[in-house]
Amino acid sequence: MTTERPYHHGDLRRAVLDAAVEAITEHGPAGVGLRDLARRVGVSHAGPVHHFKDKAGLLTALAAEGFTLLADALDATVAAGGDIIELGAAYVRFAVEHRAHFEVMFRPDLYHADDPALVEARDRAGAALAGGVADRPDPELASVAAWSLVHGFATLWNTGALSRADRDPVAMVRAFAGSMFLT
Amino acid sequence: MTTERPYHHGDLRRAVLDAAVEAITEHGPAGVGLRDLARRVGVSHAGPVHHFKDKAGLLTALAAEGFTLLADALDATVAAGGDIIELGAAYVRFAVEHRAHFEVMFRPDLYHADDPALVEARDRAGAALAGGVADRPDPELASVAAWSLVHGFATLWNTGALSRADRDPVAMVRAFAGSMFLT
DNA sequence: ACGCAATCTTGTCAGCGTCAAGTTCGCGCT
DNA sequence: AGCGCGAACTTGACGCTGACAAGATTGCGT
Structure with a gap:
């Protein structure tokens, strides 16, 4: 200072x-x-x-940092014994607490999507996500469904499309994720 | 010509x-x-x-057109007697067939979100979506859950995050939407 | 202590969005 | 019929941006 x-x-x-x-x-x-x-x-x-180097380079670094933070958050919840619902809650919490990172991460047209550091961080986050549904029937499909659910809620919430409800977003995702993925 | x-x-x-x-x-x-x-x-x-008038004005017009097209598609499927699964399938089909419109529609920072023509079209699409789950217990929450599911799948698909699976996206959403929203 | 390389500055260039002013044309009105 | 008025498009300019090149400054290893 x-x-x-x-x-x-x-x-x-x-x-x-x-x-x-x-x-x-x-x-x-x-x-x-x-x-x-x-x-x-x-x-x-x-x-x-x-x-x-680039404007895209800046956003690449931001996206890579975001994927790393997300992977850390997801790994932490599975390490704490969290189930799928907690994993989804962690995903949404990350999205609303790190909105800037989150918005850049899923806009590959803004950065260099083939950057090695970035793909490594992204794969790590993907693995953490997939690990949460490994014990289910047809884990391939369940993984996509669970990811879609929490990702869609997070993006809709962040774009303001859901802003009517002033409830806590993490509580909301816990509510309907629990009713769909009965543990 | x-x-x-x-x-x-x-x-x-x-x-x-x-x-x-x-x-x-x-x-x-x-x-x-x-x-x-x-x-x-x-x-x-x-x-x-x-x-x-503006660059934002262009994107506003594009977004408004997109919401109108989406509302038309959704209205058409309910008119044809489609259930929630068909509504979700129509949503995803719109997203992949009109990717450009879809990507702009959910980026309110790019256009004039208070444009009257746009808000009217958006509300029309929202009403069509909400109408599909009106007969369920806790329709408020079910609406958010269903929208999140199909919207998340659509955005993930369009950003290429799901591109490993070369299956038909509409068939995929039908598959896991059917297993979650048992009619 | 010295020099090298990393870090930051300064200057420049083309391209962008936006505004202002001029030019061309369709179309309704008499 | 033709005329003029306003809509549609052009031309030119301004400040801004991202990118690059070349120079200034400084930390750091040897």
């Missing part, structure tokens, strides 16, 4: 990512700009380029 | 909307530009502005 501005920022990469999260949370992924972020952080307009 | 180019295009609005659908289908909503569309259609760079 030094008022002076040294030539080297210290951790510009982290600062830009945080600023991006803030900007996306406010104005959506479309309303974010490299120069705008540079201004927020207090560096010159081409500062971020050195860390992310 | 005249090779000459008269000063007045004839139906520029329709042509720009069609070009936008094509461009979005190829490159996603982020990769569309007013000037690019004008070039595709063969008019000068500010031609479309007169019909849509």
Whole structure:
């Protein structure tokens, strides 16, 4: 929090990512700009380029971070003995608590979808998700169904399409997930 | 299909909307530009502005058209005596057949979400969707659950997250929707 | 202590969205 | 019939953006 501005920022990469999260949370992924972020952080307009090469590179890093956070959250709930409903609840909780990450993660047209760090994090999250329904009949289909349910609820909630209900979104998903995936 | 180019295009609005659908289908909503569309259609760079005022205005028109098409499709299936499963199948079929419209519709940060024509079309689609589960216990919750399921599947399918399975998406949603919403 | 490479700045370029002003044309009105 | 009025489109300009190139500054290993 030094008022002076040294030539080297210290951790510009982290600062830009945080600023991006803030900007996306406010104005959506479309309303974010490299120069705008540079201004927020207090560096010159081409500062971020050195860390992310591209605008798409920035969003790639954000998406990869998001998938990692999601995988961590899912792994933590299975480690705590959570069942499918808790897994779904964790998914939705992640989506509403990290809306900016979540919105970028599922917009592959915005980033470099073949980035190795990203695909690794994504596969990790996918594995955690699939592991929750492994003991069911036709796990392939059950996996898709469960994922669709929680993902659809999360996106609808985040886009404001469900905003009439002022209930807690995590409680809601627990309610109807419980009535569909009878454990 | 005249090779000459008269000063007045004839139906520029329709042509720009069609070009936008094509461009979005190829490159996603982020990769569309007013000037690019004008070039595709063969008019000068500010031609479309007169019909849509804004870039957001263009996407507003696209979203409104999408909601109207969706409402029509849903109304048609209930008129044909379709149950909830058929309603969900119609939703998914719309999403995959009109991917460009669908992707814009659920990105309110890209358009003017308070446009009267748009909110009317959206409410019409919402009513058609809610009507399908009106006869169930706790229809409020069932509506959200059913919508989440089909919407999540549609978005995951369209983003390519589910592309491993080369099965027909409409058949898939019928399969697991049937196992969850036992009629 | 020195030099190298990473980090950040400055300058520049084409392309974008938006506005203002001019040009061409369809169409209703008399 | 023809005329004029407003809708449709063009042309030109402005500030902004992302991307690139080249220079300035500094931390760090040796």
